[in-house]
Amino acid sequence: MQKKILVVITAIVVIVAITSAGVWQITQQPASSPSPTPTQTATPLASTTPSPDARPVRIGLVAGYQLAEGQDMDRAAKLAVEEINAAGGVYVAEWNTKVPIELIIADTGKDTAGETVGPITRAVVEDKVDLLIGGYTSAGTLAGQVVAIENRVPFIITGASSNLVTRRGPQGNFGGLAEDDARRINDAEGMSYMFHYCTTTSDYSTTVVNFFAETMKPLIDSTYHFAASRPLRLALIYRNDAFGKGVVADTKNLIITNNLPIEIVAERSYQTTATTFQTDLTVIKDAKPDAVYVVDFIANTAEIIKEGRKDVGLNTVYIAVECCEDPQFYTLLGEYGDGVLLESKFASYAGPPFYLPAIETYVANYKAKYNTLPGMMGADTYDAFYIAKEAIERAGTLDKAAIRDAIEQINMPQMLIMTKTGTIQFSTGVNYHEISPVTFVEQLTYNATLQEARPKIVYPSAVPVVGSIKQAEFVLPPGYQPGSP
């Protein structure tokens, strides 16, 4: 009998231990030192006394820990917090002292629309964060940001490529949404606390279609003796959600608006729960495209490319979007990554040497700490912590309205993400808060020793401020078959 009770108790303990170690919210103290008090970490000015009210800056990280991208954001955030705290913390003028950052984690699981409101509410209401950073999927961020809007908490959104995250209020003319669209936010003041430090679907579609028109079309025309009047035959395959449909709509719009020599010859969408894509790829193969634009996250994009090459025999140029810039993408692709294109704004694999010195340091520190290379999602997040530090120091207070005003006025040199001006500034000329990132196209080449492909930047040749970034010429992949003449 006693043995049975012991077995039951042991089983319950194991179950509770495993379950509680899962994906619930975790609150983490800054850096590795145990809960430093403000006076312990403060660097007081010589002639003044730190205020007794001083406390750590509480920054909430909104990240989906069940996703590789969320883990990358977590690592980058911890690295930034550790660096900032090691340098003394954030100077808050009204307290005459520097205070550390306390990282509050709002774990949004897979960052779906149903998962973000709870963790963000806990961070805002219970943990009383001074600022939020993060957000990955557009659907999840659009749902969860409402909590920050209603509570007037500054939110630097480092993912979510839908421009609605900043434009769905009066400042952005409601993002063009219909009057009865539930996504409209009629709260100009609340929306003024939203800052988008990320590319939009329009940003990266612009780079992709320009690459096809300026670089790929001339190459296949000359290689296969196609007439200059023949448009490049492009196929689209995308997840059937706001993200996929947004990219496709922007791509078509850009082609028409700019009268680009590109024809959409096939367009296939699939459920977000899909795990196999052969049938869609077969239809695309029958349409005989010159290139396939794949719009999905890491695992599905890798699977689409692998199935296209391995199962369907669709030997074409595949281009993936920037959220796939992650170590996992290279691992999953393996040899099938050879010749694949990737639109990106942060290329941790395309160096050293890197196009920005800051990336060199970041990649080395990240690798030393986590024994892996960083992905793109973490890069935006890392920068955002320094933007928050700069804004709080400019504001001189943790008053949220003052922090918002300071972020609005921020003007600091670009860090890991290149911008068109070389500086980090939010929305000059419009009322909603966005940055102007520079995006580029990389091409992967398989490395048999590493058993993974590695990228080089192939487009554009140069960008403002930084200058030349091109590392190699774009080439057609081995076994490439062009579309119909």
Added chain:
Amino acid sequence: MITPSGLAETLLWGVANGCIYILLATGLSIIFGVMKLVNFAHGQLLMIGAYLAFTTSVILGVNSYLAILVAMVGVAIIGVAVERLTFRKVLGTEKLNEIFVSLGLIYIFENAAVLLWGNKSAQIPSSINGILSLAGISISYDRLAAIGIVVVILLSIVFLMKRTKIGLAMQATSQKSDAAKLMGINIEKVYVFTFALGAALAGAAGALYGIIFPFSPTLGALPTIKAFAIIILGGLGSIPGAVIGGLLYGIAETTAGYLLGGIWPDAIAFVLLIAVLIIKPTGLFGGKGE
């Protein structure tokens, strides 16, 4: 554009995908048929099987197809533990108790997988890369191997059920458990073996799935729903029903995707299920049980 070769290729892929569903559904069907147990965590056993094969193949360097055996044995052992420590306690009580135990197991398995293998997607490196192309139809060797392996496993199951003592005991328990007990059959041992066998089939399905597709700790949910749909389609507790149901489901899924687009496969497959249930509520091969 619909082409004959595209359609033929699609049907072949449907058969290959259907084979993985067959393994999962057969395991679920055997467990339900013998134990009358509804296990919603069956898909999580598939996920554990994929990870065990992945670990065996990537870390120990074992051939990916030999790793299927490791996955089957590993998941069978886990199945024994699950049956003895959880389902045994609630079997024969309210059905709701069994359902809630299996729902709890979903979270335990998923969280345990996250702790052990992390959140990232993984894929088992195949030992036989390449494509077979014939008359404009191409299929990877991995999918062909999956079809072959499932056929061998199903023949073994038929042999086990028809020619071995334990198989006959399982059939007897399935038909009338009280009468089987009166005839001297150790029902508890039959239950343990049945659950282990069902789990091993899920493990094999997981390993085959992991060779063909990437997977993550949350893989189990959708395959479980599909497996339930298949055994309802084929007839609860019927092994031939699970086989035919799995093939029909796989073919319906891929054909719908090809003809109508990638957003339709799940809907069409479930329309097929509803149609069969309206015409024959016990499923294609279903009969009256105990």
